[in-house]
Amino acid sequence: MPPTGSPSALRSANLERVVGVLRSAAEVSQAEIARRTDLAPATVSNIVRQLVSTGLVETSGGGGRRGLTVRIARGAGLVAGLDFGHSHLEVAVGDLAGRALVGTRRPLDNDHSHTEGLALAEALLDDLLEELGESREAVHAAGLGLPAPITRDGRITAGSILPGWVGVAAADVASKALGMPTLVDNDANLGALAEHRDHPDVTTLAYLKVSSGIGCGLVLDGHLYRGGLGTAGELGHVTLDETGPLCRCGSRGCLEAYAGGSGLVEQLRGRMPDLAVHDLVDIAVSGDAGARRLLEDAGRALGQGSAILANLLSPEAIVVGGDLACDIVVDGIRDGLRRHAVDGLGGEIEVRLSTLGDQASVVGALVTALDAVALPG
Template identity: 50%
Template sequence: MARPTADVRAEIARSTFLAAATVSNIVNELVAGGVVDTVAGVGRRGAIVRVARSAGVVAGIDFGHAHVRVCFADFGGTILGSERAPLDIDRDYRDGLKLALSMLNRLVEQLHDTVSLRALGVGLPAPISADGVINSQLDPARLNRRRHEHAVSERFGVPAQVDNDGNLHALAEYAQGAGLGVRRMAYLKISSGIGAGLVLDGRIFRGRIGAAGQLGHLTIDEDGPLCRCGSRGCLESYVGGTSLTQQFSSFESGLTVREFVDRAVEGDLGARRLIEDAGRHLDRAAAALAQIFPPELIVVGGDMAKAGDVLLAGVRDGLRRHALEPNAVCTEVARATVGARAPAVGAVRAALEAVTI
């Protein structure tokens, strides 16, 4: 739902191509339902239409491999609060939902207003089919083979939208980040593992079974190391932060992915070499995207993206070397801008789609 903050009714009519009387009737219905407020404008401006806080809030939950993050927002998508907590990957999914619920309740209590939760979006780092079922044993929320939306709705008592975290991160970057104004965009999340989200003509592209974008499990060496998915030589085994930190552990053990990337940024030659190599492995995958799904922009996010050009230079070089020149020239590469809470922000935007007035 777009937020028409500071738009008078006539301006809304012009931007939506609706008759002024139609807009006026719709606004009156929304005001009567407590969804929007109207306040007097300044000078000649008519009444300003804005989302009413009393309409309720929506929330987004991001279940990562080792964390859970909760954001909640008003109907305009403005983030009102956010909280992050560690999450044991081996916890039962009910424990994960219980933790998220307690975090959300704590955030809403800080508003000091009586508001109701109207819808919820959830991001999971696993492939999710079109009917809402995970096709992986790697889900930290432990919702394997369950109808997630039913489970989440039952726990929170509101409509729910569940999606892959790569899709939600792509949605956040497209709506308010590096992809703002772009119609075709590919988002690559390079963190502990690898995820991807594809935006086609302004909409998330999920494919027929809902599992599009699983770039991390593209085989680049059939004789390579065993991947957590059960295959060998997956891209994630060469580019994922967990794999790189394990390789770096002979020099310094116990580092998180973020700490490892910090070492590279600070000039550690071993860490930089590993990330440079990761960029070169990533280049062919980026070139394949440019050939098959020619995006205007490839956005790289996740913990590894903090390495900046140490990683992105390989992606740009791969486009130049392995993609047809017209596709390479028309595809920009940029670092994500929304930040670590992007999947939760994307989940908030997905929740807005589930709100019923």
């Protein structure tokens, strides 16, 4: 990196600001770029001209330079996103604005080895690239999400969801398998990143991924927050009752023991032996009283946990995604905030379903892949 304060450092910073605006919008005028970045129109014009010469962006229309419409060029290349869930793998290919172009989802046993998972990811990625008429050489970088806490050195230390990845330096093995730089993060963090990208006006939010387990991604003051040790957001293992049911982590009474999909499904296994976590919401909505009651109880437990988040971090929004995201759960969270957050705070926090649905983590993986793409100049 150039020395801080040097002309080259300033040019790099200005370039990143312009590219950041271009990645947040399908297309935008040079005048709007200048407004959003607080850069002089002449500076923006010079940067856009530089980016056009490298093939990263293209322009069209407008009267004069300030009126040109600018967008990331489709021919500038691609990024890949991979989301490993408890029982699925989702792969997407996007452009250099992080927008998904094609994607696919396949079931995957949770006890798979990391080599098996990455081999399937390679095959699915190549199928998607063939669909686009592209080769893997067109892909600059990949982002990969895993449903587990990931340490600062990129390793998984808790293997109750994906035991085949425990102790693996995930970024290293994925980069080698895919043949490209690969950035790895917790899947809930990626969901938070994707939601913030779609709602940049919300600077502080919590993304709750309510699926087989409970994950939480945090955006604080506009930036993804991982904490000093890299594993911030493990809300699912906050203790609600130390004499409560045993959690998969080994503790008792964790939020996940009350609201995690794996535990909820087990309670219905006697009369629904083939029930999967992703089926639970449909069954509840269709009128099954037992399934609905389980989701109502889960929502209240999540509301109690969310009140802890509210009191500590005061987020503007709590966004709910994952297999169990539904109005029943959201209503429970709102009620929990009303009951357990400090006076007046619960009603100020927006609680809503993810606008990205089950695509949030893979979209976040595409967005995080952009961090590994070198900018020109």
